[in-house]
Each structure stands twice: as C-alpha cells, then as structure tokens.
Amino acid sequence: EVQLVESGGGLVQPGGSLRLSCAASGFTFSSYWMHWVRQAPGKGLVWVSRINTDGDSTKYADSVKGRFTISRDNAKNTLYLQMNSLIAEDTAVYYCAKGDPQPYWGQGTLVTVSS
Amino acid sequence: QSVLTQPPSASGTPGQRVTISCSGSSSNIGSDTVNWYQQFPGTAPKLLIYRNDQRPSGVPDRFSGSKSGTSASLAISGLHSGDEADYYCAAWDDILSGWVFGGGTKLTVL
Numbered sequence: 001e002v003q004l005v006e007s008g009g010g011l012v013q014p015g016g017s018l019r020l021s022c023a024a025s026g027f028t029f030s031s032y033w034m035h036w037v038r039q040a041p042g043k044g045l046v047w048v049s050r051i052n053t054d055g056d057s058t059k060y061a062d063s064v065k066g067r068f069t070i071s072r073d074n075a076k077n078t079l080y081l082q083m084n085s086l087i088a089e090d091t092a093v094y095y096c097a098k099g100d101p102q103p104y105w106g107q108g109t110l111v112t113v114s115s
Numbered sequence: 116q117s118v119l120t121q122p123p124s125a126s127g128t129p130g131q132r133v134t135i136s137c138s139g140s141s142s143n144i145g146s147d148t149v150n151w152y153q154q155f156p157g158t159a160p161k162l163l164i165y166r167n168d169q170r171p172s173g174v175p176d177r178f179s180g181s182k183s184g185t186s187a188s189l190a191i192s193g194l195h196s197g198d199e200a201d202y203y204c205a206a207w208d209d210i211l212s213g214w215v216f217g218g219g220t221k222l223t224v225l
Contacts, residue, residue, distance in 0.1 A: 035213070035214060037214070037216075044216060044219040045160065045203055045205070045219070046216065047211075047213050047214040047215065047216065049213070050212070050213050050214070059211070059212045061211075095160070100148075100165075100207065101165060101166055102162065102165050102166075102169075102171060103150060103162055103165065104162065105159050105160055105161075105162070106159065107158075107159050108159050
C-alpha cells in the first residue's frame with residue numbers, strides 16, 4: 001500500500017525557516033517524480049515544486065522561487081522541502097505527492113507563518 | 116487565478132447526473148492527460164480519475180472522466196449526499212514543467 005507521511009510543519013515567525021519531510025513507502029520511490037502542493041486555509045490547491053527521479057532537475061512556482069528548495073534522498077525514501085524567508089502568504093497545508101501516471105497524496109502538514 | 120478554469124459551484128438532486136467542466140490550454144490539457152480529485156473538508160485530496168478517464172481501484176463507476184482538445188469533464192451519476200465535496204481538475208503544464216490545477220468546484224446535493 002502506498003503511503004506518504006509528511007512531517008515538520010508548525011508555527012514559525014515571518015522570515016523564519018522550516019524543513020518539511022515526506023516519508024514514502026509501498027512503491028519504488030526512486031522511480032517517480034515527486035511534488036509538493038499547498039492549500040491555504042479555505043483556498044484551492046496550488047502546485048509548489050517538483051523534482052525528478054535523480055534529484056538533478058527541479059522546478060518551482062514563481063511564488064516560492066529563490067526561497068524554497070526541494071530535494072530527495074532515494075536511499076531513505078524521503079522527500080524534503082526546505083522553506084526559507086517565510087511570509088504570511090506561505091501559511092497552508094503542504095502535501096507531498098507521488099507523480100504521474102497515478103498520483104498519490106499524503107495527508108499533509110500544516111505550516112503557519114505568524115508573529 | 117488558477118491556470119485551469121472550473122465553475123465554482125455545481126448542484127444536483129439525489130439520483131441525478133452532474134458534470135463539472137475544466138478548461139485549459141495547449142500547454143496543459145491540450146498536450147497531456149487530466150486528473151480529477153475529490154476533497155472533503157479537513158481531508159487530503161483523493162484521486163478520482165487519472166489519465167483522463169481511468170479510475171483508481173475502489174472508485175465507483177458512477178464517476179467518469181473525458182477529455183476533448185483543451186477541455187475535460189468529470190461526470191457523476193446516481194448522485195447522493197455523500198458526493199458533496201470539492202472537486203479539482205489537474206494537468207501537467209509543459210511551460211511550467213509542473214502541475215496546474217483548477218480553482219475547484221463545490222458540489223452540493225440538494
């Protein structure tokens with residue numbers, strides 16, 4: 001059974017940093033592109049970033065470019081999202097997701113940016 | 116402003132068939148497949164349809180998807196109250212090199 005478990009969310013002050021992790025199991029992690037998607041309270045889904053299988057190709061939404069870094073450790077079956085210079089607009093539930101052709105999402109971790 | 120366009124709301128009565136549309140462009144729906152998600156309040160999105168019209172194991176055949184050109188549709192037949200949820204379409208975008216989503220459609224069963 002595919003499982004994705006996010007962790008690392010919490011309350012952080014504006015300008016602060018957080019590192020999210022996503023532990024994967026139940027599938028060959030190293031064979032799939034992985035994504036982070038976020039959802040602000042009461043809002044829709046917004047794609048944040050993606051990484052290819054080897055970790056040498058990454059892309060970001062304009063809203064997080066230069067502040068967030070996606071990475072993966074295929075030996076540990078874990079996806080990461082390093083978030084720096086956080087602003088209030090980054091407040092959201094962050095989901096990690098296994099890529100196409102049949103995506104699967106974790107349960108999400110809440111990040112709150114507030115003073 | 117979402118890249119894919121969905122109606123913000125849809126409604127139907129029990130037993131009825133409803134459709135939700137999703138409009139995109141040549142860089143996303145026009146060149147790749149569409150996925151549909153169902154989301155209940157406070158829970159993670161659940162994959163309902165992938166590759167335009169494929170249902171994951173466990174998804175009832177009341178749910179069906181289709182795609183034509185740069186648009187896609189999700190149809191739900193035999194509507195019941197348990198289908199009240201938000202529905203999102205998604206696709207790969209060749210320009211962004213990432214996923215794009217619709218703004219979501221809130222389905223109400225009257």
